[in-house]
Amino acid sequence: MKIGILAVQGDFAAHASRLEELGAETVEVRTVRDLDGCDGLILPGGESTTQLQFLQEEGLFEAVKKFAADGGVVFGTCAGAILLASEVKNPAQASLGLLDMTVLRNAYGRQMASDVFFGSSKLTDAPMEMVFIRAPILDRVGAGIEVLAEYGGKPVLVQKSNLMAGTFHPELTRDPTVHRHFLKLVAAHPRRTSPVAA
Numbered sequence: 001m002k003i004g005i006l007a008v009q010g011d012f013a014a015h016a017s018r019l020e021e022l023g024a025e026t027v028e029v030r031t032v033r034d035l036d037g038c039d040g041l042i043l044p045g046g047e048s049t050t051q052l053q054f055l056q057e058e059g060l061f062e063a064v065k066k067f068a069a070d071g072g073v074v075f076g077t078c079a080g081a082i083l084l085a086s087e088v089k090n091p092a093q094a095s096l097g098l099l100d101m102t103v104l105r106n107a108y109g110r111q112m113a114s115d116v117f118f119g120s121s122k123l124t125d126a127p128m129e130m131v132f133i134r135a136p137i138l139d140r141v142g143a144g145i146e147v148l149a150e151y152g153g154k155p156v157l158v159q160k161s162n163l164m165a166g167t168f169h170p171e172l173t174r175d176p177t178v179h180r181h182f183l184k185l186v187a188a189h190p191r192r193t194s195p196v197a198a
Contacts, residue, residue, distance in 0.1 A: 001036050004029040008054045012045035014171035018179045032063045040073040040186040043080030052109025072191040073162045075182050081165035099163050119151035123181050129173035132133035136167050162189040181194035
């Protein structure tokens with residue numbers, strides 16, 4: 001199983017370490033061709049407008065949409081969740097529009113990576129560790145989107161078919177639950193193998 005990780009900013013190396021601990025191969029994605037051969041893709045945290053500009057300039061904006069349309073599993077965390085949303089507010093910005101949800105940017109304020117919170121999740125009976133850093137809020141989730149985890153009465157981890165979005169940073173916790181679920185999702189959704197690059 002080969003997982004691509006958008007390697008522009010954010011803690012993409014921590015995502016890679018967690019996935020490799022769980023037995024997956026990882027590759028840093030900076031070009032369209034880096035996506036070829038990948039079974040799944042992670043859009044990590046960072047600054048969503050910077051990442052959006054990079055995706056557009058490098059041709060990855062349409063390539064990621066094609067990757068998802070071909071059945072590739074895409075998981076966006078924090079800024080990545082913003083990129084996946086159909087509607088972005090506070091302020092408004094363009095996005096991939098792959099998940100029918102409304103996201104409010106920077107809604108949780110300036111938490112630090114050392115601040116660990118605990119929410120509830122369908123993925124585990126134990127409280128789930130969550131790290132929020134200038135995190136967005138999922139203000140609305142559309143029909144058919146399953147809420148996998150909540151914090152403070154708001155959804156913080158959601159899924160629909162081959163798409164996942166989380167407002168927190170699972171790669172910065174000690175808990176492998178979210179990445180393990182992601183890899184199970186990848187295994188359940190084999191991607192059609194047509195090249196992403198034109």
